[in-house]
Amino acid sequence: MSDMPFPNTPRVDATDKVRGAALFCADDARAGMAHAALAVATIGRGYVLTVDTSAASAVPGVRLILTHDDFRDVKSAGFIMGGGYGFQSLLPMLSQAVAYRGQPIALVAADTLETATEAAALVQATYEAEPFSVTLDAPGIEIVNQADTPLKNFFPEAIAGDADKAFEEAPVKVEATFTCPPQHQNPIELIATVAEWKDDKLIVHEGTQNAEAIRHGLAVALGISPEHVEVISPYAGGGFGLKNSLQMQTVLAAVAAQRLARPVKLVVPRTQVFHDASFRPATRHHVRIGADRAGHMVAAIHEVDAQTSRHDLFPGEYASTSARLHGFEHFRGHERLVRTDVQTPGYMRAPFEHPACFAMESCVDELAYVLGQDPVALRLANDTAIDPISKLPFSSRRVADCLRRGAELFGWGARTMAPESMREDDGTLIGYGVATGAYPGVIVPTIARLKVTDDGGVVISIGGHEMGQGIRTALAAAVSRKLGVPAERIEAVIGDTRAAPQHLTAGSWGTASAIPAADAAAESMLTALRELASGDISASQTPAQILKAAKRSALEVEVQTKAPGQPDAIFDRLRSGLVSVGGPVYADFVTFSYIAHFVEVRIEPRTRRVRLPRVVSVADCGRVVSPLTAASQVRGGVVWGIGATLREASEVDPRYGGFLNADLAEYVIPVNADIGSIEVEFIDEPDFKFNSAGVKGLGEVAMTGVAAAIANAIFHATGRRLRDLPIRIEHLL
Amino acid sequence: MVATFDDAALQAETTVASTATASLQINVAVNGTPHTLTVDIRSSLLDVLREHLVLTGAKKGCDHGQCGACTVHVDGRRVASCLTLAAQVDGRQVTTIEGLSPRDGSLHPMQQAFIDHDALQCGYCTPGQIMAAVACVQEGHATSTEQIREYMSGNLCRCGAYVGIVAAIQDAAAKMKQV
Numbered sequence: 001m002s003d004m005p006f007p008n009t010p011r012v013d014a015t016d017k018v019r020g021a022a023l024f025c026a027d028d029a030r031a032g033m034a035h036a037a038l039a040v041a042t043i044g045r046g047y048v049l050t051v052d053t054s055a056a057s058a059v060p061g062v063r064l065i066l067t068h069d070d071f072r073d074v075k076s077a078g079f080i081m082g083g084g085y086g087f088q089s090l091l092p093m094l095s096q097a098v099a100y101r102g103q104p105i106a107l108v109a110a111d112t113l114e115t116a117t118e119a120a121a122l123v124q125a126t127y128e129a130e131p132f133s134v135t136l137d138a139p140g141i142e143i144v145n146q147a148d149t150p151l152k153n154f155f156p157e158a159i160a161g162d163a164d165k166a167f168e169e170a171p172v173k174v175e176a177t178f179t180c181p182p183q184h185q186n187p188i189e190l191i192a193t194v195a196e197w198k199d200d201k202l203i204v205h206e207g208t209q210n211a212e213a214i215r216h217g218l219a220v221a222l223g224i225s226p227e228h229v230e231v232i233s234p235y236a237g238g239g240f241g242l243k244n245s246l247q248m249q250t251v252l253a254a255v256a257a258q259r260l261a262r263p264v265k266l267v268v269p270r271t272q273v274f275h276d277a278s279f280r281p282a283t284r285h286h287v288r289i290g291a292d293r294a295g296h297m298v299a300a301i302h303e304v305d306a307q308t309s310r311h312d313l314f315p316g317e318y319a320s321t322s323a324r325l326h327g328f329e330h331f332r333g334h335e336r337l338v339r340t341d342v343q344t345p346g347y348m349r350a351p352f353e354h355p356a357c358f359a360m361e362s363c364v365d366e367l368a369y370v371l372g373q374d375p376v377a378l379r380l381a382n383d384t385a386i387d388p389i390s391k392l393p394f395s396s397r398r399v400a401d402c403l404r405r406g407a408e409l410f411g412w413g414a415r416t417m418a419p420e421s422m423r424e425d426d427g428t429l430i431g432y433g434v435a436t437g438a439y440p441g442v443i444v445p446t447i448a449r450l451k452v453t454d455d456g457g458v459v460i461s462i463g464g465h466e467m468g469q470g471i472r473t474a475l476a477a478a479v480s481r482k483l484g485v486p487a488e489r490i491e492a493v494i495g496d497t498r499a500a501p502q503h504l505t506a507g508s509w510g511t512a513s514a515i516p517a518a519d520a521a522a523e524s525m526l527t528a529l530r531e532l533a534s535g536d537i538s539a540s541q542t543p544a545q546i547l548k549a550a551k552r553s554a555l556e557v558e559v560q561t562k563a564p565g566q567p568d569a570i571f572d573r574l575r576s577g578l579v580s581v582g583g584p585v586y587a588d589f590v591t592f593s594y595i596a597h598f599v600e601v602r603i604e605p606r607t608r609r610v611r612l613p614r615v616v617s618v619a620d621c622g623r624v625v626s627p628l629t630a631a632s633q634v635r636g637g638v639v640w641g642i643g644a645t646l647r648e649a650s651e652v653d654p655r656y657g658g659f660l661n662a663d664l665a666e667y668v669i670p671v672n673a674d675i676g677s678i679e680v681e682f683i684d685e686p687d688f689k690f691n692s693a694g695v696k697g698l699g700e701v702a703m704t705g706v707a708a709a710i711a712n713a714i715f716h717a718t719g720r721r722l723r724d725l726p727i728r729i730e731h732l733l
Numbered sequence: 734m735v736a737t738f739d740d741a742a743l744q745a746e747t748t749v750a751s752t753a754t755a756s757l758q759i760n761v762a763v764n765g766t767p768h769t770l771t772v773d774i775r776s777s778l779l780d781v782l783r784e785h786l787v788l789t790g791a792k793k794g795c796d797h798g799q800c801g802a803c804t805v806h807v808d809g810r811r812v813a814s815c816l817t818l819a820a821q822v823d824g825r826q827v828t829t830i831e832g833l834s835p836r837d838g839s840l841h842p843m844q845q846a847f848i849d850h851d852a853l854q855c856g857y858c859t860p861g862q863i864m865a866a867v868a869c870v871q872e873g874h875a876t877s878t879e880q881i882r883e884y885m886s887g888n889l890c891r892c893g894a895y896v897g898i899v900a901a902i903q904d905a906a907a908k909m910k911q912v
Contacts, residue, residue, distance in 0.1 A: 017856030018844040020790020020830035027789035114773045188794040189857045237857025468855025468892045639893025664799040671886040675895040
């Protein structure tokens with residue numbers, strides 16, 4: 001175990017990426033490839049009565065058309081959060097039922113993309129339409145108490161003490177309701193599949209965060225052995241939660257490829273991605289905080305209504321993070337799920353923690369103003385080393401350090417407390433805002449194979465997916481340090497079910513899971529090399545030199561690691577492609593990552609346009625393995641926070657169902673001109689209680705708290721509390 | 734229902750597809766190499782580059798000219814190749830990311846600057862960002878951070894690498910002048 005900070009390692013796949021040589025799934029442009037396109041339902045709910053494919057099949061070059069009649073032998077692979085593999089339990093085209101607008105009703109495969117696109121647009125259907133509900137308050141919704149469902153066994157409500165009584169008795173109270181809209185992940189890489197059958201083996205190329213779920217999900221859906229399915233995903237062009245499971249198009253492409261006996265490429269157009277893959281559900285948060293007159297937070301209550309689909313319960317885990325933000329004496333969290341007629345919502349970067357921290361940290365700012373206390377000082381005074389819910393110690397918690405260091409870097413001391421008290425000569429309003437964020441520290445079982453060869457090569461085959469977060473670079477940095485081999489000589493084979501079991505990469509557990517496994521593999525390799533050399537090796541000898549001296553061409557070791565307290569049977573679950581997360585509450589401790597954001601807003605006096613010239617973010621993610629890519633991760637998380645707060649909303653259409661702004665011009669994400677300076681620092685103190693490498697998660701905590709910091713800065717600039725996201729120019733007029 | 738087609742039908746259809754109304758012959762130089770191509774009149778430059786010439790550096794993110802991942806140069810100007818019909822590049826010079834630097838040679842200063850400033854994460858928008866960035870400098874639109882931010886706002890980066898992208902362009906702009 002090394003306690004030294006890591007140096008900057010350049011992103012190991014950057015050269016391929018700047019040359020356009022990194023091959024993403026849809027870059028497969030082999031001769032003989034058939035191209036597929038989908039026709040989709042134009043009703044909000046109901047049934048397809050007839051599908052007329054005559055015009056489509058008359059288009060020259062069309063080779064195959066599939067409708068619900070062609071999937072009698074196919075079955076659903078289940079919902080990823082219900083013991084299955086799919087982003088939802090509903091696999092389209094297995095029946096005539098239409099659960100939501102935009103659900104696929106036919107697939108067309110043709111020799112060219114142009115032909116497939118034309119023909120898919122010619123598919124005509126008749127429907128029996130039924131009433132539908134697409135908003136949290138629409139008639140026809142169904143509200144489910146999460147605690148009354150089997151989900152309570154996996155996601156217990158965060159409750160400690162008697163928060164309602166303590167709140168009632170508290171001399172200082174704040175209470176507010178916040179709303180967050182549906183949002184879509186929109187990685188720039190579209191969801192896409194290239195499927196090919198070689199004899200009885202199905203080979204799938206797809207940019208994914210979960211190759212193993214695709215493999216096992218296809219096996220279930222098609223009734224074949226997982227031994228006959230390979231999933232290969234060296235790169236995902238952004239994931240952000242969208243690509244965390246079996247997508248709907250994968251099975252359709254696989255069936256088409258089998259029928260055609262040709263490889264099939266199915267790239268889902270952006271508009272269809274909005275309707276046929278997951279998204280961040282709409283939520284409403286009712287938050288109450290009670291404090292004593294000194295500002296000690298004695299009670300907090302966080303009640304959430306979160307959208308789900310008619311066919312699945314997407315679990316809500318909002319209050320379990322807001323409960324860990326401060327040392328609340330009493331806490332009560334409550335989640336209700338609202339069934340609507342949409343595809344099943346899912347995970348989008350900081351899926352629960354972004355809305356939860358927005359609501360709670362906005363409310364904490366309101367408390368600071370009721371008390372007349374500095375918002376940083378109030379938070380520092382409410383820090384805790386003990387988890388408010390379990391009463392176990394945190395394995396590490398340096399959020400106070402994040403706040404103090406951030407305040408110093410930002411120049412928080414120059415802030416005057418009163419709203420509207422800081423402005424430029426031209427009337428531009430200036431606001432400084434602060435908020436903290438937290439994200440659970442979880443670990444998944446990991447199997448790593450490490451091979452060294454006498455030509456100096458080092459290959460680590462391990463569970464994990466590269467979607468830009470830099471896991472390849474982190475793996476290279478970790479193995480490089482242990483083996484004394486330059487990082488650029490280390491190849492990481494990831495996202496490949498042929499190499500090692502591929503657990504879902506999400507929830508910021510990638511580094512905390514893969515790096516201890518890589519470390520352990522390297523330790524095991526050093527032991528094996530010592531044995532090979534009969535103990536006679538010096539620190540300057542490379543593995544290749546030891547192998548040569550021993551006249552061995554290669555040496556391979558395998559290790560497996562898991563979360564503290566997980567049983568050995570967890571590795572069977574891993575091999576089955578099922579979610580196998582451990583934490584954040586362990587036997588002796590609780591682990592969270594933390595961050596503090598400091599934001600300056602400037603609001604133009606006439607247009608009321610909000611600009612963000614600078615952000616300072618200081619993160620506690622344990623040991624930083626790859627400082628360069630970690631800093632990029634935090635900047636990216638801040639950009640996401642800015643988008644989620646000031647720009648992004650998927651506009652729901654209550655008349656027709658579906659989403660109205662289903663493209664990248666109408667769904668507005670941050671552009672370069674929206675982003676100013678983002679200064680990032682790390683506390684960089686290892687958490688060896690959590691794992692042997694001392695690393696905690698980073699990619700998601702980076703985004704948490706940004707929304708509240710911005711909203712709090714807008715309050716400071718204008719005196720207006722804005723509690724509904726996104727905050728737009730019209731809300732400031 | 735399954736509709737499949739026998740070989741005779743396939744032959745007949747191929748004939749229809751290759752009639753003058755459906756396809757067009759173009760002469761285009763791509764990365765300095767002349768090509769004579771028969772393209773579907775509906776084909777975008779992006780789809781021809783990717784599916785016919787197997788130059789897959791330019792990426793499809795929206796197919797509507799909204800994201801910039803498909804940015805290439807046509808006669809030295811940056812264009813969204815998904816919004817450019819292949820028919821429009823008849824007689825023109827197209828440069829893609831693959832043509833920006835020799836395959837086995839040194840990188841273009843902009844490519845190197847993107848690495849040095851970690852101006853990328855997943856890498857999917859990166860070829861488009863780099864082609865836009867080179868044009869941004871050549872247009873004279875890289876004289877300040879504010880100007881770079883404005884003139885690079887047609888290229889979306891969902892990973893949020895904008896700070897690095899601006900730093901990379903400032904760095905490379907100085908080096909491109911020296912070249």
